[in-house]
Amino acid sequence: MAPIVSVSNLSKTYASGFKALKGVSLDIEEGEILALLGPNGAGKTTLISIICGIVNPSGGTVMVGGHDVVRDFRETRAMIGLVPQELTTDAFETVWNTVTFSRGLHGKKPNPAHIEKVLKDLSLWDKKDNMLRELSGGMKRRVLIAKALSHEPRVLFLDEPTAGVDVNLRKSMWDVVERLRASGVTIILTTHYIEEAEEIADRIGVINGGEILLVEDKAALMSKLGRKQLRVDLAHPLDGVPDVLSGYNLTLEGDGHCLIYDYDTSAERTGITTLLAALAEAGIRLKDISTRQSSLEDIFVEIVGAGR
Numbered sequence: 204m205a206p207i208v209s210v211s212n213l214s215k216t217y218a219s220g221f222k223a224l225k226g227v228s229l230d231i232e233e234g235e236i237l238a239l240l241g242p243n244g245a246g247k248t249t250l251i252s253i254i255c256g257i258v259n260p261s262g263g264t265v266m267v268g269g270h271d272v273v274r275d276f277r278e279t280r281a282m283i284g285l286v287p288q289e290l291t292t293d294a295f296e297t298v299w300n301t302v303t304f305s306r307g308l309h310g311k312k313p314n315p316a317h318i319e320k321v322l323k324d325l326s327l328w329d330k331k332d333n334m335l336r337e338l339s340g341g342m343k344r345r346v347l348i349a350k351a352l353s354h355e356p357r358v359l360f361l362d363e364p365t366a367g368v369d370v371n372l373r374k375s376m377w378d379v380v381e382r383l384r385a386s387g388v389t390i391i392l393t394t395h396y397i398e399e400a401e402e403i404a405d406r407i408g409v410i411n412g413g414e415i416l417l418v419e420d421k422a423a424l425m426s427k428l429g430r431k432q433l434r435v436d437l438a439h440p441l442d443g444v445p446d447v448l449s450g451y452n453l454t455l456e457g458d459g460h461c462l463i464y465d466y467d468t469s470a471e472r473t474g475i476t477t478l479l480a481a482l483a484e485a486g487i488r489l490k491d492i493s494t495r496q497s498s499l500e501d502i503f504v505e506i507v508g509a510g511r
């Protein structure tokens with residue numbers, strides 16, 4: 204199946220001469236949730252803004268649903284919903300009018316039943332007659348999503364949807380995203396919260412300095428780059444790693460009270476069994492053992508660090 208969004212060799216040089224994107228290529232499949240991770244200034248918003256037709260590219264192309272975003276702006280914009288970082292609508296307008304007006308802006312015929320469904324899905328139905336200024340910050344964010352969904356887009360971009368929201372609201376936003384995916388909407392979100400990507404994305408893209416460093420299936424990324432550590436707490440401290448254990452990738456921590464063993468999760472043999480046997484043979488008594496798996500955060504820090 205052709206990708207719903209296809210970005211090829213995209214570049215952007217702002218008027219200041221700053222190169223925000225340097226030849227980005229990326230295909231997004233219909234129905235997936237792609238998380239774009241990157242530090243401040245990586246180029247995430249620039250990339251999204253070009254795909255949504257808000258910023259002009261300096262080079263390269265973007266196709267959405269088979270249409271070029273520059274040449275066929277109206278067609279592609281109608282297929283896209285964008286949830287920006289900030290609310291810029293009229294504070295004295297009601298929720299209902301704001302969302303209904305947004306649908307009209309995209310050239311769609313009125314459909315009160317659809318607006319009602321969107322507001323109910325986002326738990327905003329009982330606020331439909333309230334003015335935006337009467338809503339809490341979390342509700343305002345949900346209004347942004349409602350606006351972006353008002354014209355039934357096939358692709359939804361969420362630019363840092365949960366920045367600055369509390370844990371409960373973040374979880375409820377994730378639920379909303381899950382339900383949207385279940386209804387067939389393709390979702391691209393940018394985030395600084397790696398746990399967010401870890402929780403809800405199918406694929407992860409890492410962007411830094413205007414370049415895509417990698418795009419990978421989340422599970423594959425975690426198993427390929429994920430490392431595990433075995434922590435062995437010792438009954439008696441050691442002065443150093445004994446020579447008989449020098450063949451293992453061991454470090455001594457905690458003032459000699461703890462041995463750390465790094466091993467590869469994808470390797471056929473982890474070496475744990477032989478290590479434990481070697482410890483017993485060397486007469487080293489253990490107090491406790493535990494394992495720790497690297498998180499997406501560790502992986503991200505490693506990738507961005509290596510790209511610098």
Ligand SMILES: Nc1ncnc2c1ncn2[C@@H]1O[C@H](COP(=O)(O)OP(=O)(O)OP(=O)(O)O)[C@@H](O)[C@H]1O
Pocket residue numbers: 217218219221222223241242243244245246247248249250
């Ligand atoms: N209109 C502009 N003129 C000049 N430079 C710009 C403009 N907009 C963005 N930039 C620069 O382009 C780079 C990428 O910005 P962008 O907003 O795309 O990053 P981001 O990854 O979304 O960052 P953040 O996570 O902080 O939102 C930054 O260095 C920024 O200063």
